[in-house]
Amino acid sequence: MSNLFPDYELNGRDSPSAHRRYEAGRGLDYYDADPNLRSVLEVHLDRATLGWAEERLRTLGERCGTEIVGHADVYDRVGHELVRYDRFGRDVSRVAYHPDWSANLDEVFDFGLVGWNHDADRLARYGRAPATLLTAFDYLVGQADMALCCPVELAHGAVVVLERFADPDLRARLLPAVVATTADARLQVAQVATEITGGSDVGSTRTVARREDGRWLLRGEKWFASNVGADLIVTLARVDPETPGTRGLGLFIVPRQRRDGTPNRVSIRRLKDKLGTIGVPTGELIFDDAEAELVGDPARGFAYMAEMLNHTRYWNAVGSVGIMRRAFLEAAVYTARRPSFGAMLDSFPMMRERLIWLQVDLAATTALLFGTGAALDELERTDDREHHLRFRTLAPVVKYRAGEQNVEFARAAVEMLGGNGYVADFGTPRLLRDAQVNTIWEGTSNICALDLWRAISKQRGHEPVLSDAERRLANLHAGPARRLGPAARRGIADAREAIAYLAEASPTRQDQQARRLADLFGDVVALAALAVEADHEVGKGDYRKAVIGELFRWRMDSAHTRRAAVTEAFEGLPDLYPLLFGEAPVSEREYEAALASLPTDRATLGFREDRIVAGTVSV
């Protein structure tokens, strides 16, 4: 009898792509499968650190690509349950977690994603993990599950609050538990600002704090709390009812258990029925005269929260870039293995161009991310004002850009897998559902763009960022990297001009254009970072990043009409696919040939001279 259900397997026999060797974007080592990550880390880590870090990265990469992603697929379908009352009707408000979530959470915290630099054993065995290395760890986790990145990001934020603003007694009591690398010693954190009255508009906070018998008591409701079952809730409350807006807000930490061990008066009203990130439960909180610990000066709560947000925004961007990478991987693997019309999907010119732009945008945003991580490293090492301002200015840019792009990438991956891309078994639907929240939490895209403008207009935050980029461009060695310099410098000049224009513009115009400025700023800093990475790679005899940099520059410099987009844009690009996606390093000769195949003069592209600053071309 004939077999009506033959085995159908994809294979990548005819594809020139290195991705053909994988079956899917799961069941593999996320570190090994990502030569770009290694190359980026070579730029940012010293030799000794990279020496010991590789083994750790490989361990985590393998775990993320196998068991951790497998667990995430399960709990994403099932979710968690709110246990509101015990059998006698007492309000216990706890989350009954899916065991696979608890296993994943323990694994990444035990690994040291948050506590590495506070753990004597790890410091003795390996050494200090710079922020760029912690970024790489979290980026691997983000490929498996964005939801898991959320508690990591919240804990990083709490560390900033405790280390920088809490008094020594509070710090000594709570910090060791937040950074603990063993589950029994660990406390989980939530950070809650949003009320029904607004998340962006934090000044509308209605929760009040009052002093009674030497204790602070909080009364009010919070509308969104991620990681809602956490042990510690960092939150804002109005200490001075007479002072409206953000100025009257203090920052507090509300423990679920009071110091005497009794339950605090905190209820979880309900869990949100969400689109994605099902792994991390989000709920509504009620503080019914809940005991709270004041952090620092009661009049500076919003300032503390803003500082914490810089950090949580950065860690949020790391997760977004993780989604971008995973979406790219899923699309690259599938299209290298799926036959259609008698050829592999990745043989079709249109598909090749889409894959190439995904690769280019991923490389650019990854370069921007790790460049921001390097600013965080320098800030942590020196506590210098200039590094602080650089990180403060870059954090909203990378949060905004990665948040927007992770949706684009996930959407592209779904479509590039065709019907299968829409089916949970193939992994891409979860990416798309999870990606969307990264445009919202920790500040929406608009709010991040406005925050960039605030950093620029109030603190001249662009100066340390752009002068750092200029310094790095001046130090490039290899010809192909230096070749990117003029475009990057032109971009920097453009950014300065655009900023000068906006500084003179009306507030309405500034508000309207903040996103466009964030696009331009992100492009410019990313191109400079790509040039530095290309310099490093060319030094090793690989010209791939130099070609990628050229493509990014090419598109950044171009504004095209609809007509020119059809008749002239990007001719020859699909031919670069075997080169860019192949296994082998790209040689100098191949690089030269690639350049020769691309028009370099903007006029010959038929593009208008008024350059757009629109960020990504649709992928």
Ligand SMILES: Cc1cc2nc3c(=O)[nH]c(=O)nc-3n(C[C@H](O)[C@H](O)[C@H](O)COP(=O)(O)OP(=O)(O)OC[C@H]3O[C@@H](n4cnc5c(N)ncnc54)[C@H](O)[C@@H]3O)c2cc1C
């Ligand atoms: C799954 C999930 C988890 C969350 N977890 C948390 C959490 O743990 N803690 C927490 O505090 N919050 C959390 N939030 C809430 C989130 O931070 C807020 O929803 C977000 O900050 C936006 O606030 P909002 O909902 O009030 O929207 P709004 O501020 O009303 O925004 C609506 C739209 O208006 C735009 N907008 C607002 N103001 C301006 C402006 N001045 N100029 C231009 N455009 C503007 C926004 O960009 C957006 O497009 C979570 C949200 C979700 C979906």
